[in-house]
Amino acid sequence: MHELGIVFNITKQIDEIAKENKVNKVISLTVEVGEVSTVVPEYFKDCFEWAKKKTEYLKGCKLNLVVLSALSYCEDCKQTYNTVQFGKTCPHCKSEHTYLVTGNEVKMKQIEVE
Amino acid sequence: MGQVRTILLERSAFANNDERADILREDLRKAKVMLVNVMSSPGAGKTSTLTSLINNIKDKVSVAVMEADIDSDVDAKSIVKNTGVDSIQLHTGGMCHLDADMTRSGLDAIDYSKYDIIFLENVGNLVCPAEFDTGATMDIMILSTSEGDDKPLKYPLIFQKCNLVIISKIDALKYFTFDTKKCIDNIKYRNKDATIIPISNKTKEGIEELTTFFLEKIKSYKES
Numbered sequence: 550m551h552e553l554g555i556v557f558n559i560t561k562q563i564d565e566i567a568k569e570n571k572v573n574k575v576i577s578l579t580v581e582v583g584e585v586s587t588v589v590p591e592y593f594k595d596c597f598e599w600a601k602k603k604t605e606y607l608k609g610c611k612l613n614l615v616v617l618s619a620l621s622y623c624e625d626c627k628q629t630y631n632t633v634q635f636g637k638t639c640p641h642c643k644s645e646h647t648y649l650v651t652g653n654e655v656k657m658k659q660i661e662v663e
Numbered sequence: 664m665g666q667v668r669t670i671l672l673e674r675s676a677f678a679n680n681d682e683r684a685d686i687l688r689e690d691l692r693k694a695k696v697m698l699v700n701v702m703s704s705p706g707a708g709k710t711s712t713l714t715s716l717i718n719n720i721k722d723k724v725s726v727a728v729m730e731a732d733i734d735s736d737v738d739a740k741s742i743v744k745n746t747g748v749d750s751i752q753l754h755t756g757g758m759c760h761l762d763a764d765m766t767r768s769g770l771d772a773i774d775y776s777k778y779d780i781i782f783l784e785n786v787g788n789l790v791c792p793a794e795f796d797t798g799a800t801m802d803i804m805i806l807s808t809s810e811g812d813d814k815p816l817k818y819p820l821i822f823q824k825c826n827l828v829i830i831s832k833i834d835a836l837k838y839f840t841f842d843t844k845k846c847i848d849n850i851k852y853r854n855k856d857a858t859i860i861p862i863s864n865k866t867k868e869g870i871e872e873l874t875t876f877f878l879e880k881i882k883s884y885k886e887s
Contacts, residue, residue, distance in 0.1 A: 551791050554758050558795075559676050566670065573665055580676070587790060587820065637852065645852065653820075655676040663665040 552588055556596040559657060560604050567606035572662035577611040579659050583652035584619040584633055619652025680795055684763035687770075687798030697780045697884045698770070700799035702821060705787030707807040708831040710738050711864040712873075713782055717746040719874040724779035724881055729753055729769045731761045731786050738784060749773060760791035763798045780881055789814070793821035800884065803827040808839050812846035815853045822853035827860070829873065834863040 559580065567575050582588045594612060601607040619632035623639035624646040630639060632652055639647050675681070691698050703709050710730075717726050727749040730738040739752035753769045755761060766783060775781060783799060785792040804825040806814055809832060815822040822828065828850050830843065843861060850857050860876065862869030 551759060554760055554791055554795070555676055557758075558680065558762075562676075562679050566672070570670060576667060585819075587794070657672040657674055657676055659669055659671050659673075661667055661669050663667050 552592040553596045553600070555588060555655060556593060556600045560597075560600050560607055562657065563610075563660060564604050564606050566660070567662065570662065572606065574608070575606045575610045575660050575662050577613060577661040578607070578657070579613040579615065581615045581617050581654060581656040581658050583617045583654045585649070585652045586655050588655055590614050590616060615658070617651060617654065620650045621647045622650045623647045677794065677796070680762050680764075683767070684796035684798035687763055687767050688800055691775070691798070691800055692887075694776045695885050696775055696778055697801065697881055698766075698775075698783060698797075698799045699780065700783045700785055700792075700797045700802045701805065702785045702789070702792045702802065702825070703787060703805035703807070704789050704810060707787070707805045707810065708864055709784050709787070709805055710741055712805055712829060712831060712862065713784065714742065714745045715862075715864050715867065715870045716873055716877060717742075717748055717782075719870060720780075720877060720881075721746060721748055723878065725777065727751070727773055727775070727778045727781045729766075729773070729781060729783045731755055731765070731769075731784060733757055733759075733786065749778075755786055758791075759786055759788050760795045761785055761797050762795045766797040766799070779885070780877070789818040789821050793818075793824050801826070801880070803829065805829045805831050806846070807832040808836055808841040808843075811839075812842045812849060815846070815849035819853055822850055822857070826854070826856060827858045827876070830859065830861040832863065832865075833861045833868060834865045 597612050601610050620629050621632045622629050623644055625644040626642040628641050637647055638645055701709050728742045729751050731753045733755055736752040739750040742750040751773050802825045804821055847859050850859055860869055860873050
């Protein structure tokens, strides 16, 4: 349900981009999702397969979904670490003065068009 | 077969919505209208809290409410009946959140410039509403004691986004194993700048503090 809203937002934008670029069809779409973006890749793929039928240019589009690792940075010891494994607490110095550097993105990377 | 070529996009999936939300926020700033996006899980007490708050501020400022739900108009009717202020019901057409375009169409329908503050009661959900920027000038959330003090650990984004967290149903604390101090620590862990106001819509405890908070926010927003 949650993924569907994001998928619709993407297919709507890609349809507009396809139209602007006067293409016949979109062959593939590459999307990057971060490990902590709250997007479940399998649900996302299912939603995409359903949603693409409702578009003008993406009916035969193949989805390439790339999952990006989540990394956090510690402001105290200046090191990065794996967010999924250690959460908000730095495993090097136990500080909680940390922030997410990468891993929460949902990004439209590129399309192949004909 | 035509020629295949690649178009690089390199943009956030939410970029279109974020741009429209920024434009809407700017329009609201120019019109000196505050738009408060109210989020929570279903049943945390959004409508009840808005009713308590609005009844305390409606004589001092002009207020409207936009209710967003998947279906029905029970919330909009409830607000009109219990507060007398203008209310409009938006239907999200099955979607679990409101986006900037839906918010804009709701605001246009009520002629937003005549109000000081408009509350947008988002769809009850702790995940999707946090991701789609509505264009609101302030994001707040309500967490009820029956949901548990660990929610900030489970739903990081919504707690990071909201600078006011209202802990509702504190009259029911004795029935649940909800540790208020632990909950406050968990909220601060996600967002150290968050203001936290515990309230009860039944006993009205905390409603005065909430009223003062909003009247001050409206004043500083108008002066900015």
